[in-house]
Amino acid sequence: MLLLLRVRVRVRVAITTIILVLLLITSTASTTHATMPPRTPLSSLSSRRGGYSFFSQSINVPALSKLGRVFRDPSLVVPRYNVKRLKDLDFSVAKSMGGVTCVIFDKDNTLTKTYSDELHEEVVDQVQEAKRIFGPEAVAILSNSVGSSDDKGYAGAALCESHLGLAVIRHEVKKPGCLTEVQQHFARATARIVAANEILVVGDRLLTDVLFANLNGMQSVLVAPLCTRTDHPVAVIIRFLERRLLLPLVQTWLALWRR
Numbered sequence: 001m002l003l004l005l006r007v008r009v010r011v012r013v014a015i016t017t018i019i020l021v022l023l024l025i026t027s028t029a030s031t032t033h034a035t036m037p038p039r040t041p042l043s044s045l046s047s048r049r050g051g052y053s054f055f056s057q058s059i060n061v062p063a064l065s066k067l068g069r070v071f072r073d074p075s076l077v078v079p080r081y082n083v084k085r086l087k088d089l090d091f092s093v094a095k096s097m098g099g100v101t102c103v104i105f106d107k108d109n110t111l112t113k114t115y116s117d118e119l120h121e122e123v124v125d126q127v128q129e130a131k132r133i134f135g136p137e138a139v140a141i142l143s144n145s146v147g148s149s150d151d152k153g154y155a156g157a158a159l160c161e162s163h164l165g166l167a168v169i170r171h172e173v174k175k176p177g178c179l180t181e182v183q184q185h186f187a188r189a190t191a192r193i194v195a196a197n198e199i200l201v202v203g204d205r206l207l208t209d210v211l212f213a214n215l216n217g218m219q220s221v222l223v224a225p226l227c228t229r230t231d232h233p234v235a236v237i238i239r240f241l242e243r244r245l246l247l248p249l250v251q252t253w254l255a256l257w258r259r
Contacts, residue, residue: 004256011253015074018246019067022207025238066176066211074250076214077206077242079222086110086126086202086223091133094200098219102186102194103130104169106203107143107160109225114235117163120226127166137189140167142182142201144174144208176212206242 070076083089094100108114111123119127130139141147146156147168157168167189171181179196186194196217203209204225213220228236 008253008256011249011256012074015246015249015253016071018241018249019070022067022238022241022246025234025241066215067207069215070207070211075254076211077246077250078214078254079206079210079220080213081219081221083221084224086123089126089202089221089223091126091130094219095133098200099198100200100219101134101198102138102140102190102200103134104140104142104182104199104201104218105130105166106205106209107141107146107168109204109227109231110202110209110223111141111164111166111226113227114231116230117160119164122226135190136165137167138186140169140185140189142169142171142175142178147171148174175208176215178212179216205239206247207238 081089091100091103105111105127111127112118112120127139141160141164143160145151146160147154147170149172151157154168154170157170160166160168167185169178169182169185171178173181182199183194183196186199197219199213199218200221201209201213201218202221202223204223206222210220210222212218225231225239228239231239
């Protein structure tokens with residue numbers, strides 16, 4: 001019993017350490033987000049690099065403020081569903097068995113490559129399937145880049161909508177802190193009040209997508225990133241720490257507490 005207690009404590013310390021490292025990286029790194037190729041209007045918003053238009057992406061204060069909740073309850077970063085690819089997710093089962101009526105997709109590395117405004121070939125059929133099952137008005141994109149407070153005049157959101165054929169939710173507060181904007185969007189789109197537990201959130205990040213869903217009583221789905229070669233180096237590091245260290249440790253800690 002004493003040995004088990006010691007293991008629990010050590011795992012919890014490791015979890016806390018990783019969260020602190022993630023907090024340090026997120027709060028000190030000056031990250032950028034590439035939007036679209038320079039043929040788009042967004043190219044006028046900023047300087048060009050490597051054939052893409054970049055604008056500064058501000059520090060995600062809501063994510064930092066919510067990390068305290070993760071300290072107290074690490075299970076908040078455990079997804080309800082964990083699939084390798086979007087094609088492994090059965091939307092019809094989510095609707096019939098899980099009561100899902102609306103779907104939110106993250107954009108970068110979930111539907112598109114980072115810095116791209118085209119649906120990745122791997123997800124085209126699944127996006128169409130989601131629109132068929134739930135209705136196009138009940139499927140939307142929620143991104144911490146396009147449609148966020150970093151997107152000047154929501155030009156990126158409008159461009160993304162025209163290219164991807166999906167609504168982009170506008171939100172001043174970033175994930176994981178924008179439940180009000182999400183519910184307001186679906187209330188307008190579906191002409192009814194949508195409860196949080198009816199919303200399925202699909203994304204590739206634990207501390208934004210999964211945490212956002214779990215904090216607010218929504219249903220979370222973690223998918224593998226589509227492509228990391230074009231991703232921002234800071235995002236690659238954070239995702240590695242989340243997936244390879246934080247999630248396995250939290251799952252181990254939860255298993256130990258069940259004993």
